[in-house]
Amino acid sequence: MKKLAIGIDIGGINTAFGMVDEQGELYAESVISTRKYPLLEDYTAYVADLCNALHTMAESLSFEYELVGIGIGAPNANIHSGLIEKPANLWKFRPDEENRDENRRLFPLATDISKSFNGVKVLITNDANAATIGEMVYGNAKGMKDFVMITLGTGLGSGFVANGEMIYGHDGFAGEFGHVIVERGGRECGCGRKGCLEAYVSATGIKRTAFALMATMNHKSKLRDVPFADFDSAMISAAADEGDPIAKECFRYTGEMLGRALADVVTVTSPEAIFLFGGLAKAGKHIFEPTQHYMEENMMYAFKNKVKLLPSGIQGKNAAILGASALIWQQQK
Numbered sequence: 001m002k003k004l005a006i007g008i009d010i011g012g013i014n015t016a017f018g019m020v021d022e023q024g025e026l027y028a029e030s031v032i033s034t035r036k037y038p039l040l041e042d043y044t045a046y047v048a049d050l051c052n053a054l055h056t057m058a059e060s061l062s063f064e065y066e067l068v069g070i071g072i073g074a075p076n077a078n079i080h081s082g083l084i085e086k087p088a089n090l091w092k093f094r095p096d097e098e099n100r101d102e103n104r105r106l107f108p109l110a111t112d113i114s115k116s117f118n119g120v121k122v123l124i125t126n127d128a129n130a131a132t133i134g135e136m137v138y139g140n141a142k143g144m145k146d147f148v149m150i151t152l153g154t155g156l157g158s159g160f161v162a163n164g165e166m167i168y169g170h171d172g173f174a175g176e177f178g179h180v181i182v183e184r185g186g187r188e189c190g191c192g193r194k195g196c197l198e199a200y201v202s203a204t205g206i207k208r209t210a211f212a213l214m215a216t217m218n219h220k221s222k223l224r225d226v227p228f229a230d231f232d233s234a235m236i237s238a239a240a241d242e243g244d245p246i247a248k249e250c251f252r253y254t255g256e257m258l259g260r261a262l263a264d265v266v267t268v269t270s271p272e273a274i275f276l277f278g279g280l281a282k283a284g285k286h287i288f289e290p291t292q293h294y295m296e297e298n299m300m301y302a303f304k305n306k307v308k309l310l311p312s313g314i315q316g317k318n319a320a321i322l323g324a325s326a327l328i329w330q331q332q333k
Contacts (some may be wrong), residue, residue, distance in 0.1 A: 002065040006054060007325030009127065010034060010074035012154075015050060018318065019057065020325035022332070024138040026318055030057045043107055051116040069121035070113060071327030073130030073320060078172035082110030082124055123327040127151070127320065129166060129175070131277055131312070132159025133330050134323030139313030140275065147273045148265060149312075150177065150258075152280035152287075155190070156198040156205075160269060178202070182261055200257045203233040203280055210236055210250050221246040237283040251283065255290025262291065263298035266307050277312035277319070284311075 004027060008017040011034060018029030032053050037046035058067065076085050084107040110122040125133075132149035135141040141149075145164045151157035156178030160167040167174050178198035179191050186195030187208065199205050210231070214224055221244050226235060239247035262274060280287060292309050299307075314322050 002063065003068050004065045005068055005325040005328035006058070006070040007321040007323070007327075008050075008054075008070065008072040008074075009130070009320035009324050010072065010077075011127075011320075012075070016321055017050075017054060017057065018321040018325070019061065020322060022329050024314075024322055026321065028057050028060055029318065029321060047109065047112045047116075051113060054113075055116070067117070067120055068332065069123065069328035070117065071130065071324040072109065072113070072122065072124040073127040073324040073327075074109070074124060075126060077109075077124045077126050079123065079125040079129070079168055080172040081106075082122070083107060084109050084124070121328065121331070123331065125166075125168075125172075125327060126157065127323075128157025129159045129168075130323040130327060131157070131314075131319065132161060132166065132323075134314050134319065134326040135275055135277070135312060136161065137326035137329050138322055140310055141273065141313070144272050146269065147271045147275065148177075148262075148269060149275045149277060150262075152202060152276060152278040154203050156202045161271075162269065177261070177265065180261060180264075182257055197257065197261050201254055201261075201280075206233050206236055206250055206254050206280065207231055209253055210246065213246050213249055213253075217246055217249070219245040223247060233280055233283075237286060240283070240286045248286070251286040252290045254280075255287055255292075256294045258287075259291045259294025259296075260298045262295045262309075263300070266295070266303045267300050270303065271307060273308040273310050275310050275312050277315060281311060282315070 002021065004019045004021055006017060007020050008015065013035050014031050015034045016031045019027045030053055032049060074084055078085055086105045110124045114120060114122040128149065128151045131151050135149055141147050147161050149159040158175050158177035160175045179196045181195045182197045182200065183195035187199035188194055189196035189199045210223055211228065214221065223235065223239055223244065223246055236247045236250050240251055288309060296304060
């Protein structure tokens with residue numbers, strides 16, 4: 001009988017999910033809104049609607065199969081506890097509840113979904129870790145024992161693999177590379193601190209860089225005609241393709257910040273490869289070339305020219321679903 005796993009990717013706007021086999025073939029997929037359920041009380045409604053949608057998808061297949069498990073990638077998800085812990089961008093307190101018991105901000109999603117599927121195994125981790133495991137199971141990291149995954153989306157996520165195992169840390173939250181300080185007293189970050197790498201190297205970070213450069217550079221640029229609210233990182237990539245000087249400088253600066261930080265990571269972890277994944281990584285040479293240059297320029301001599309900087313092998317619209325499902329297939333090995 002065919003064995004399948006469900007992969008669920010929970011984002012701040014939508015929750016995408018699909019049924020995947022061990023080779024990474026997708027047999028069914030669907031999506032529901034996450035943003036529809038913004039408040040604490042709406043968590044229960046979210047779980048009910050998600051489980052209904054998962055059952056509908058599962059019942060849509062025309063052949064018999066064995067559901068071996070459900071993997072979930074979500075912000076602030078803890079693989080040790082099965083909880084989503086204090087997710088700032090998902091289910092929130094009403095203003096009059098901000099000082100209530102903090103335990104009410106621990107959401108037992110793995111347990112709740114498992115109950116709906118008669119106790120089937122459910123594993124949950126943060127979205128960057130899920131992408132990392134997806135790279136191990138389906139992507140370009142097959143056979144690698146030591147590597148780093150950097151996810152460049154709205155924020156900067158990361159996953160660290162050492163000796164073939166994910167590094168989760170004692171509390172399940174290891175690997176927050178996006179929140180290392182790269183500029184003391186620098187840009188405000190969404191985490192509340194200043195100067196975090198994520199504030200410079202992410203889709204939102206490069207957008208901030210673009211507007212800072214437009215304020216200090218005199219070059220003509222089509223980017224100047226776009227209001228801040230309508231601006232996104234894909235526009236910078238498209239402009240760089242056309243030789244726009246401000247767009248090109250955006251990527252050079254972003255690559256410098258990322259490359260310098262990666263050189264420090266190499267000193268600590270000595271990985272075989274570093275993978276770039278996510279929307280900003282789709283800019284190709286615009287982000288890879290400066291990152292590689294500044295990483296090597298700042299690398300300790302013992303590590304120079306030893307670490308590969310590579311694109312993800314699961315890049316694409318279903319990558320997050322594949323990554324989440326890989327949590328299950330990794331456990332099967």
